[in-house]
Amino acid sequence: MNFTVLTYAERADFTLELIAAASSMGSSVHVVALALDEADAAKFSVGGAHVVLRVAAHREVTGPADAAAVLAAAVKQLQPNAVLIDSSRNGVEAAARLAQRLGAPCATGCLSVAFGSAGGVLIERRCYGGGFVARQALSGSPVVIAVQPHRYEPLAIGKPCEVRELVVDLGAQEVRTLSVRRVEHGSRQIEKAEAIVAVGRGLRGPEDLRMVQALAGRLDAEVAGSRPVTDDLRWLPGDVKVGLSGHTVKPKLYVACGISGQIEHIVGMRAARTVVAINKDPAAPIHAEADYSIVGDLYQVLPALTALLSR
Amino acid sequence: MPDPLFVVCFKMCVDVAVLRPHPDTGEPDLARAPLRISDFDERAIEEAVRLREKHGGRVVGVSAVTSDPPRELLLKALAMGLDAVRLVTIAPSDHPGSAAAALAEAIHALGEPALILCGEGSVDGYNGQTGPRLAELLVMPCVTYAGRIEIGCGQLEADRMLEDRAEAVTCALPAVVTVGGEINTPRLPSVLQLMAAGRKPVETVCGVATATGVVTLDVTAPSTSRKRIRIDGAQPAEAAISLLHYLARDGEVAV
């Protein structure tokens, strides 16, 4: 049986991931990629798609409502078995709206996607705050799947494929963008940080914070501290305290350096997706709260990590 | 906009902070975890109450439920400032569209809302679909992931908090807005306020037949909720290399 999968993402690099995801769904998948401009179309054409649809509209495609309109037009033309969209915030909205318009089932935040033996689509997604993974079967034609970015490696560059034009009537814009402000790295607050390097009592002095900051810089992370470091020793300001009396953070990556793992710290970081602990005390409770733990001296491990990441 | 009607959709779902895998099955031990009002939905309630404090009108909460919700949660929603709550009972479904359909039906019956608010996603499923689906069902503009809302002269202005940028957007009312974590800090009603909220009206109606097409096969915790992989015994440099290897595999760092 031949499956057609349509892919769409705002960002070209995500579309390339989605093409890879679509290709991995089964042995005979016909991958159609939507491109918003010529440059993207060229990339997707060599990125593993079988057909690239270059969107032609009377105005720029912006925002999830437009994305849903474009996708609806493409679905009408192609009748795909599945639509893959990137699970970014705009992608999720576009996916949900498309699904509602088509009367289709939809899953967002998917970690993996594949065709099942019975014809439906099988996905895995995190649920219950990230601590669990659900496997779901979606049936319908099409099904709409929003795939988590960075889950699939783009395919190796191949032969160019056919590029067609898809004419879309976008209709009036309901939500107008007035201005766009880039979220600056420096002003990012710790609660919104994607990565955090936190230090605790294992640090010997405030001058050693530089070592921590170096690693944080490499990981594009914020530096945070546990209560002893912020309140008692005051090596870090109180607004970067993680824990019961400080911030509750939910970064994707949390690196706890020299933190023993007292409960009041744990409650502030337990929502982190991946936790790394570096502590020389093998009995420190933090090791039980970590995905990966290194029983070792942070004064040796941190510089080693920083050096590796600089390469 | 004389006496605008604000509608807040809220979900009562399991408190994921205290949810543990069942020691035998690895499945979420739902029976031992209490329910709560979904985190983002509490913020939606708070925002709606603040809008009412500023613009007057009424705030009605709407929630799709599969069984009788705990009374203390309804009291909490009301004590936070809702004027009334309308519950729609639906059959349990894994389809994220079924709640949206029931909510849309209930909102239709309420009249003509100026604004419909909900959380950007629920703490249990975090599908993020209810708001956009509602907008499609009610044929209204949709603004998702709002970190700030202002209304006036039939218009809505909001900041959409996206991954790498904040977009200031505007649209006509009525509209559906989903709110994110940045928008406010929800108030915490005191026990006295909770008890006093018992006088406010709660109405229950039956919802429509639900959508099909999504079946959850299983839900498991990956062995423990933390992987607890020890990297020890090695030299610091070796340990660092294997750590980065693991992190790259998980997609947490790009190497």
Place this chain on the structure above:
Amino acid sequence: MIPARENFALLPAWTPPLMYALALLAAACFLAGCLRLARRIDLREAWRIAPGSSREKMARLLTYGLLQRRIASRFNGLLHAALVAGFVLLLLATTLVFVDQDLLRPFGRRLLTGNIYAAFSLGANAAGLLVVVAGGALLAWVVAREKPADERVRRNLTTTLGALLVLGVTGFALEAVRLALRPTGAEPWRFAGAWLADPLRGHVTAKLYTALWWSHAVLAFGFIAALPYTALSHVLATPLNIALAPPEPAGALSKPFDLAALMASGQFDVKPGIARAADLTAADRAALLACTSCGRCEEVCPSALSGASLSPRILVRELRDRLNGRAQEDLLATPLASQAWACNTCGGCAAVCPAHVRPYELAVGIRRALLAEGRADGRQAQMLAGLERAGNPYGMPAADRESLSDLLGAPTLAQAGQAEWLYWVGCAGVYDARVRRVVEATAGLLRRAGVKFAVTGAEVACCGEAARRMGEEGRFQMLALDNLVALEQYGVRRIVTHCPHCYNTLRNEYAQLGGRLDVVHHTELLAELAEQRKLPRSMDGERVTLHDGCSLGRLNGIYEAPRWALHSAGARLVEMPRSRRTALCCGGGGGAYWYDVERSVPPARLRVEEAVAMGAGIIATECPFCLKMLGDAAAESVKVLDVAELLAGVD
């Protein structure tokens, strides 16, 4: 010649009528002022709600008011006590003159004659001298030594003391002039006046005497008239509050409403707390007016000492300033709203207050008003939400409470049915790995001594101590009522707990809700077991200093049990300068453990430095929160361990 008191001697004939007129006027002013004061307090109500019998009130008035027991505990307070003693004697003397002149003389009888007059002369001279010397010394102290809390206090102190001094000096001056003009024969008894009179003889006139007499009289009547309206009103208000309020901080906070009664009535429209000065109770008002801004509270307050925004003295004064005219002003819109969160409810302020004021109750009152409006900061809200959803401040699963039963090898309350002792492990004991080690140590000691006990499982939730101190009275009472039902259901008789906060609340605060629980702290039980030689000797002369936890020490007066337990285990105890009643709070009390108080230095840090300065290698704690706070702040040179851990020989 028998010496007798000559009234109005050497004075013009118009003196008595004018003096009586003035006296009446002054008395009228004084009475009006007293009435005003009584109205501002609502004295009748304050008297009605004050704890203790009239006899106890009088005993307090005598000990702490008249005898100045607490005020006199330091040098300037001693001067104050001397001043008061002088004035009381002079008041007595004036009363005698009144009896002699106005009650007896019309009937041709005399009192102040012969030996009585001699004694009177001696007493009055001594009292006058006391006033002048003590007043002068106090004034000198204020000017030279003391740093009065602020300019307002300094001004009040210097003007009042200055005027008093003038009053005393004119008194002696006019006596000296009178004795110089007309000796009475009582000179040996009027030693000070006579000594001054000698050099004056022949240099003074009756006119000068009249002038001096009148300036003294006008000043004295002025004092009486102004007394209720000025800083001197503390002469009335402070003894009154001393009679009304017990001197020690109370373990139980006041109960602003009864949740069970509200639930029965279905009316929840009560507004607890202090949102405006108008919300202050009569007892609060009596306390506010009794405050003299002496600043002793500031010297011991962990918030004031650690650079937090709160000063108990300023808190009291800000509220007091609003009693008149600004009673409806919204306090929650003032800095008081954030300052109230800095209080640790440690009771340190109340333990030193010479006027028996309890500033921490006022801070809790403001918190109650804030919470009634749902105004809790993110962290406070998070903690309270944890209590609401999971019955513990950590927001961790309630079911985890069951886990300790296995760890300790003891049945839970539900499994045991009835046990000799219930070990109430508290929330930190369940959810905090560090405190769990204390629980294990305690349980191990009990088992070793053959004590049969059950542990609390999921039958009970948080005791509600922190919720109450954070101002969420409703949550406290809700938790308390549920816990009381559970304890009743399982027929619990005796409770032991390692947590002074649980101890205080279960023992003193549950009683306000009908609970009758027999609660002991683990150090009390351990001391008893040590006495019976059922515990090992785990130490060998290590220098240990005990940090008295506020909830156990100051609020419940338990100081010796932990010391005895440590001593019997072989520790060599050293005392920090601030110990027992004057122990410094670790900064975790009053719910502050659960949120952030902005300070320049944490109190725990100050405390650790104090212990290190004593050369102690170990700080023993008796409270899980002190243990955590001090443990976080301790340098590596000092260990922080619970008494039970030390007794169990944990390193």
